Amino acid sequence: MRAVTYDAYASDNSRLWVGEVPDPKVGPGQVLIEVRAAGVNPVDWKLMAGGLDGMMDVWFPVIPGWDVAGVVRATGPDTPEFAVGDEVLSYARKDVVHGGTFAELVAVNAASVAKKPASLDWNQAAGVPLAGLTAQRSLDRLDVGPDDVLLVHNASGGVGSFAVQIARHRGARVIGTASERNHDYLSELGAEPIAYGDGVVERIKQAAPDGVTAVADFVGGQLETTLAVLAQGGRHVSIADPTVEQKAASGHWIWVRPDGAKLAGLVELPLKVEVAGTFTLEKAGEAFDASREGHTRGKLIITP
Structure with missing residues (x-):
């Protein structure tokens, strides 16, 4: 699959690269999501700069991104709550920083996933989870x-x-x-x-x-x-x-936890989700630059 990666900490975009990486494995209790949109958050570039090195283990190369909306393409063992073809969204943070959402595919724990409501398009849905x-x-x-x-x-x-x-x-x-x-x-x-x-x-x-x-x-x-x-x-x-x-x-x-049930309840509300801009994988650095400026109203979205 194609993905954005970085192989070392950097305070700028000099280590960002887009190319082919192995497809993620789908373990027990996980779902494989075909990414339609991935939300950009300040934590993504702060992680790349080493800002959470004292808190979280990192396995390079890292695929950034913790927000995702997409379609279930496979399920791991014992995952009865989801089926192939389900439209979903997730706050996909994991215990180790490695396989994120700025990619064509991402494997996510089912407990962190919720069904996407029809009221939100892909870009809007990807902007909801973490924020x-x-x-x-x-x-x-x-x-x-x-x-x-x-x-x-x-x-x-x-x-x-x-x-x-x-x-x-x-x-x-x-x-x-x-x-x-x-x-x-x-x-x-x-x-x-x-x-x-x-x-x-x-x-x-x-x-x-x-x-x-x-x-x-x-x-x-x-x-x-x-x-x-x-x-x-x-x-x-x-x-x-x-x-x-x-x-x-x-x-x-406050430090938020992934929680599919909480997310499912949240997207039942009539939320207004403003999308400030969309970027291809190749333009992920531009999305990071816009986020760093801190003046964007609305969500920045990666669209693989």
Whole structure:
């Protein structure tokens, strides 16, 4: 099969290569997915740069990518929940970084896979798993419900936009920080937009004079702002600051787990998934560059 690979850590795209690699084996409890689309996430190029070397084992050459949508082409032993021809999606992270989704085929544990709803096309479906499950897990940890006023830092980003929609579905009031060019977009998702930057604390307090009851930080570096606007007894999480639990007893660091059942429930919601751009395998480096810039609204997708 054809795939994107890198054979050593690199902070740029100099080690990326596209070519033929062996087809993945399909073990017990796994499904082989023909990749129709693979979502790009910042963790993909951060992994390539060695950013998680202290946390995860890596087996070179690595095929990057943790998000996938595609068609089941084979099943391993004892996989009764899926059949050849099923349209599926998955957050396909594994215990060892090696066989990812920027390829024509990927083998994935069945427990991480969900059926793709007809409401999402391939590109939209590939944009949901990691970001959507991260948002869902963050709100679950916060126990967000209809009595909450939730503040979302970076609400127009990949994770933040899902968090806004999930929280609104749960009946919460949502205030979201974003650049002014994304305020109309946030309003469409159901959030009350607030411009970030100088004066953001005062603007949030004006919108929520009694404080916000929960905060989800999807950008990092927001703890001072969070604590300044959090109501007494409030809760907060961050996906970008692993020290938040040491700095504030009310905080939690979130790291999402693959979970097919959770993903199946998530895609039952009427989610808006914005696709910012699609790239062939040969253009994976361009997708990484766009992700590194950090100004993209919507998901970047690899289409083998």
